[in-house]
Amino acid sequence: MAEKDSKKRWEPIYRSAPPGWATHPRKRMLMTPMLIFFGGIFAFAVPTIVAAFFQMAFFSPPVSDNWAPYGEQAARGREIYLANGCVYCHSGFTRPQDVRHGLYYTYPRISLPGDYATSDEAPNLWGTARIGPDLSQEGGFHPSDWQRAHFSDPRFTTPNSIMPRFNFLSDDEFEALTAFVQQRGGKAALVRYAGQQVAKDGMLAAMGMPAPPAKSEAEAMTLAEVARGVKMGGFMQMNMGMDMGGGMEGGEEEHQSILHPHDEYMLNFVDRTYWVMSNPLPVTDYNLLRGRMIFQERCIGCHGVGGAGVSLATRFLRPVPFDFTTQEAAQSVFTSEGSWYYKVLRGVRGTAMENFGSRLRVDDIWRVVMFLKTIPNGGLVAGSVPTIDQYYQWTPPPELLQYMKQNPVEKAFDFTTEDTADEPFLLEAHRIMNGMAPGYSFHIPGFGDVSLERFAQLIEEEYNRLLEEGWDAFIARDGHPIPPASQMEIPPELSKELR
Ligand code: HEC
Ligand code: HEC
Numbered sequence: 001m002a003e004k005d006s007k008k009r010w011e012p013i014y015r016s017a018p019p020g021w022a023t024h025p026r027k028r029m030l031m032t033p034m035l036i037f038f039g040g041i042f043a044f045a046v047p048t049i050v051a052a053f054f055q056m057a058f059f060s061p062p063v064s065d066n067w068a069p070y071g072e073q074a075a076r077g078r079e080i081y082l083a084n085g086c087v088y089c090h091s092g093f094t095r096p097q098d099v100r101h102g103l104y105y106t107y108p109r110i111s112l113p114g115d116y117a118t119s120d121e122a123p124n125l126w127g128t129a130r131i132g133p134d135l136s137q138e139g140g141f142h143p144s145d146w147q148r149a150h151f152s153d154p155r156f157t158t159p160n161s162i163m164p165r166f167n168f169l170s171d172d173e174f175e176a177l178t179a180f181v182q183q184r185g186g187k188a189a190l191v192r193y194a195g196q197q198v199a200k201d202g203m204l205a206a207m208g209m210p211a212p213p214a215k216s217e218a219e220a221m222t223l224a225e226v227a228r229g230v231k232m233g234g235f236m237q238m239n240m241g242m243d244m245g246g247g248m249e250g251g252e253e254e255h256q257s258i259l260h261p262h263d264e265y266m267l268n269f270v271d272r273t274y275w276v277m278s279n280p281l282p283v284t285d286y287n288l289l290r291g292r293m294i295f296q297e298r299c300i301g302c303h304g305v306g307g308a309g310v311s312l313a314t315r316f317l318r319p320v321p322f323d324f325t326t327q328e329a330a331q332s333v334f335t336s337e338g339s340w341y342y343k344v345l346r347g348v349r350g351t352a353m354e355n356f357g358s359r360l361r362v363d364d365i366w367r368v369v370m371f372l373k374t375i376p377n378g379g380l381v382a383g384s385v386p387t388i389d390q391y392y393q394w395t396p397p398p399e400l401l402q403y404m405k406q407n408p409v410e411k412a413f414d415f416t417t418e419d420t421a422d423e424p425f426l427l428e429a430h431r432i433m434n435g436m437a438p439g440y441s442f443h444i445p446g447f448g449d450v451s452l453e454r455f456a457q458l459i460e461e462e463y464n465r466l467l468e469e470g471w472d473a474f475i476a477r478d479g480h481p482i483p484p485a486s487q488m489e490i491p492p493e494l495s496k497e498l499r
Contacts, residue, residue, distance in 0.1 A: 063483040064114030065490045066186035068467055069474035075120070077180025080173055082125070084166065090135045092125035098134065108137055108188070108495040115186060119479050132163055137185035140192020143200055146352040147178045149316035156313035157352065159301045187467070187492035194462035195428040198455055199350025200318075205447030206265040207319050258399050258406075259333060261444045266334040267400075268435035268450075269349075270342045275404065275435070276396045277338025281366050288386040291371025292379065294364055302352060305382075307375045317352045324375040330392040333400045340369040342434075349432040407440065424492045425463070429455035463492070 021032070070078060081087070093111040115136075116124055125136075142150075146157060151174060154161035169177065182193045257264055267275065281287050295303075302321040304311040309321040323329060344365050347355030356365060371379060371386060373394065379386035429452045430436070441451030448454070471488060 059113075060481070061113040061117055063117045063487055064112045064186070065487075066109070066112070066188055066493065067115055067117060067483070067487065068183070068186045068190055069118070069470040069479060070120055070183055071179060071466065071469045072473040072476070073176045073179035074183040074470075075180075075473060075477060077176035077178070078125075080169070080177045081180055082123075086135075087125050087127045089127075089129060089131035089163065090125075090133070091127040091130050092134065092136045094134055094136055107134060109185075111136055118474075118481060118483065120474065135181065135184060137189060139182045139185040139189025140194075140196050142354065143196040143350060143352060144178050144182060145200075145317050146354070147181055148174060149313045149352065151177065152316065153312070155301060156311070156316070157301050157354070158298075160297060183466070183470070187463075187490075188494050190463050190466045191424055191428050191459065191492045191494060194459045194466065195432055195455075196350055197462055198458045199432045201350075202265065202444060202447050202450060202455075203319055203348075203350045205444050206262045208262075208446075257403065257442050259403050261442060261450075263333045264403075264442050265444060265450060267339070267403075268433045270334070270339045271434045272404075274336070274338035274342040275400070276336055277341070278394070279337040279341075279366055279370050281363065281370060283370060283388055283391050285385070285388065287367045288371050288374060288379065288388070288391065290364065291367035291369070292386050294360065294368040295371055295380070298356065298360070299368070305380075307372075307380045313352070319351050321352065324372050327376045327392070330373050330376050331394055331397070333397055333403075336394050336396070337366070337369045337373065340372060341365055344369060346434075407437075423456070424494050425456035425460045426452060427494050428459050429453075 094107045094109065096110050098107045099110055115121070150157045150163075151166045151169070153165045153167060154163040166174075166177075183189060185192075259267070295307075296305075300307075300311065302311055302313045302317065303309055303324065304314070304321070307324040309323040311321065314320050329335060343353060344360070345355065345357045345362075347353050360368070370391070373392045374380075374386040374390040376392060377390035378384070379390045426438075432455060433450070433452060436450075436452050438452050441449045441454070443449055467488060475482070
């Protein structure tokens with residue numbers, strides 16, 4: 001009896017409703033054709049209006065401080081970038097978590113809405129996939145010769161790369177695409193790009209090879225010529241040449257340094273604390289073998305299967321990749337394992353030498369550097385494994401120790417003071433020449449003085465040139481809306497952590 005009562009109490013009440021309308025879910029399906037039709041339209045329309053039309057109508061943030069217009073070539077390069085589907089593998093924005101993850105790589109800064117303002121960034125290149133690294137800040141992370149080699153065939157520089165070749169592009173298109181990639185990332189990118197060029201000029205002069213990098217395959221040296229160039233432009237030869245030149249340059253008395261300018265230049269790329277540092281890992285079969293494996297996975301594209309710096313990439317690269325096969329390479333002023341560690345970690349500005357800081361583990365960098373010291377004794381010979389007795393123990397050359405006494409560590413750059421902390425060009429100069437301190441300089445024949453101040457000035461000049469060229473081109477191609485002229489005066493800001 002009680003059961004019947006409760007059943008009754010819960011029985012649904014059927015109200016009258018217009019024909020075609022459901023009165024209760026259990027009685028008839030709620031999804032009537034009418035509801036599906038109008039509901040469907042509604043469901044698609046709302047996100048479309050909010051996410052697309054609202055943005056198109058109302059998204060016009062003021063340009064960010066970092067925004068910079070593209071030069072004429074770069075703007076053309078952007079079209080080539082779109083036409084070749086680069087956007088399907090490379091995104092164009094960085095989030096906070098990317099920045100922490102890839103500090104040494106191409107993620108130095110979090111994207112802001114104002115970075116995507118004006119017609120220069122339309123249509124946007126955000127992309128959705130990161131099959132390759134994000135390129136929103138790519139400018140200046142590599143010199144242009146690296147970009148050229150990499151576009152021709154990514155395997156030339158990155159043996160395991162899955163990026164397709166773009167060697168069907170014409171020289172003209174390569175140049176435009178490179179200009180675009182180098183200017184991506186606004187003002188901060190222009191500073192880095194300028195830094196690459198200054199560093200390259202200095203490096204080529206220091207090596208006694210002031211020739212500009214080959215732009216086209218046709219103009220490039222043949223492989224055999226490059227091989228000869230490696231030997232001739234190598235630093236041992238330069239050292240000999242300089243010993244002779246030292247006597248001839250009687251007029252340069254003020255240059256007191258005991259080091260050859262080339263060696264001094266190479267050394268000062270590296271933070272002083274690494275100059276005489278030895279490998280913290282023990283020399284073991286495992287460490288050497290692991291080091292060789294990494295070398296073959298990552299480095300042979302440029303340094304060559306034999307480690308002599310002769311590879312398919314070589315013809316594009318100036319300076320050419322380092323030759324590890326000689327005893328002199330293993331034992332010179334600037335080739336301690338600490339210095340090498342530092343160069344692999346952060347790369348060498350102005351050269352194709354990349355930074356591997358966020359792609360290799362710290363201990364793996366130490367291992368590959370250890371392995372490099374076996375190459376002169378046959379550590380890279382095919383069909384064998386590197387052995388402990390092939391390892392060459394670097395010892396600090398006496399002239400290096402003397403040089404360090406003359407230039408103590410305390411003189412190194414202090415970036416914590418107020419007046420140095422906000423100088424973007426000085427910061428970039430110091431990023432290139434990390435071993436140098438303000439007020440310190442040396443001379444490179446054919447280039448002039450190398451000092452942080454002069455580098456900062458050269459970088460600033462090049463930066464201003466690029467920025468002005470960009471603005472002129474922006475106006476010429478009817479870029480809109482035109483940001484206030486004062487935007488141009490806002491100094492670039494570089495990520496200090498990357499220092
Ligand atoms: C199939 C996917 C794919 C396509 C398409 C593609 N890339 Fe890549 N790209 C990659 C991958 C993967 C890497 C990382 C490995 C390497 O360096 O080659 C990369 C690396 C790069 C880098 C180097 C980034 C750095 O600093 O290390 C640049 C620059 C680049 N790509 C530009 C382009 C351009 C320009 C295009 C179009 C012409 C393009 N990519 C098309 C996958 C792709
Ligand atoms: C894209 C080409 C490229 C790749 C890839 C590359 N290098 Fe280099 N590397 C160069 C060039 C060019 C130089 C010449 C600059 C110099 O001598 O400092 C160089 C220089 C170096 C130096 C400094 C030599 C010295 O004392 O001046 C070391 C160490 C080095 N590479 C190690 C490596 C290791 C280890 C790898 C792989 C993890 C690697 N490189 C990958 C191009 C490359």
